[in-house]
Amino acid sequence: MHQKNACFLVIGNEILSGRTQDANIQVLACALNEQGIRLTEVRIIPDIAERIISTVGECRARFDMVFTSGGIGPTHDDITALCVAEAVGVRLIRHEESFRRLETHFASKNFNEARQRMAWLPEGATTIENSVSVAPGFSIGNVHVMAGVPKIFAAMVKWLVPQLEGGTPLVSASWHSPTLYEGDLAQGLEAIQSDFPHLDIGSYPYERKNGRGVALVAKGYDPAAVQSAAGRIHALISSLGANPIEGEPAPDQT
């Protein structure tokens, strides 16, 4: 079965300048996995209209779905809705239901021109609800536009993604060892990958405050094959004289 693929456009100078550490990619990736949608590209681009328009235009044609984060607030650098309308080829119009909600939320004296801008969406868009903020995200065609603020982004993902048509969920199984090195298991791991061509067999060195090691991961859409490959990974680690530990290594305690 064809797995739907997705591209995530992170719109924001603040990530590219190093000011802000991204917190949204992992949230979206994990939600899409559960829904059987594969995140196959992420692009982080600046708040420049021509870059947003051309990138949305290219990616909505190349991927089954496009998700965006950032640029839907009330300030001058919030230009995502306008750019997505342009890329999709529709007008920006006032979304009446969103306008009324914002008007109710803000006292009439605070519902200024800047805040009213948040109710202007591409014609034909449907809103993405969230429990945190009254400012709407929206979907138009295969483009899903969400907020950049992590708490609001996560709430929008939680509301939206379970409604999207996906496929079989991605599943994975892992073993790790603090005494092995990638160079020692590369040959054995390649043999496992050859025997399971439809799975991703990955090898990930890790560093922790109290030591290092390698995690080996089998990932794919066939749970039985993933379990078989994980059994082979276990046997490979054992055959090299190490003690396989199930799952991923624990993160450092902070």
Place this chain on the structure above:
Amino acid sequence: MHQKNACFLVIGNEILSGRTQDANIQVLACALNEQGIRLTEVRIIPDIAERIISTVGECRARFDMVFTSGGIGPTHDDITALCVAEAVGVRLIRHEESFRRLETHFASKNFNEARQRMAWLPEGATTIENSVSVAPGFSIGNVHVMAGVPKIFAAMVKWLVPQLEGGTPLVSASWHSPTLYEGDLAQGLEAIQSDFPHLDIGSYPYERKNGRGVALVAKGYDPAAVQSAAGRIHALISSLGANPIEGEPAPDQT
């Protein structure tokens, strides 16, 4: 003066699957800022040869410099060197100095075929040194290929970036306030942006365990203009009855 621009390609299924939280983008972005090189796009792509080759090919033509992370270890999914050679149009050859270093580092019995692969680089490449690992990164033309493991990546960035021809460093100044909302300052902020068209004037809502607020940032290559714009930001916050606090809000204590 033309600011050199750069694209960063993060090569790794583990970021796209949500397994791993990226830690390298911010490190590279900050190092490039200091060197006066502007990171204007990041792409995260999977370990698939055709995707790596086409993306490197496209980005090396579109941007002044391309940086990559990931895929230079000894395992079957480490295909970055081969793909970059293909994209640049040169052969992969054994880099003799790297080979000798690896041979010295690993006892002869451990210097197996998988580890020897790490010494195969595109013809004409120069190596990127680092203090952590003996496996080399490399530069070929405007493409700079580095490790994905954060500690090694950071060491390679630290060695490489100060040697690149850059320009004026990017500087920024910020004020924040825990009592303001974006919608209240949007109009005033837009006026500041209009008066400083060569700066980025950004507005970033933040959430902390003990509250929320908005940070306002002026950023650009002209320190005097950045300071003037920051003065205007200070005045704007004060004019709205709030108390401006210099700099960025402190992160949550973890």
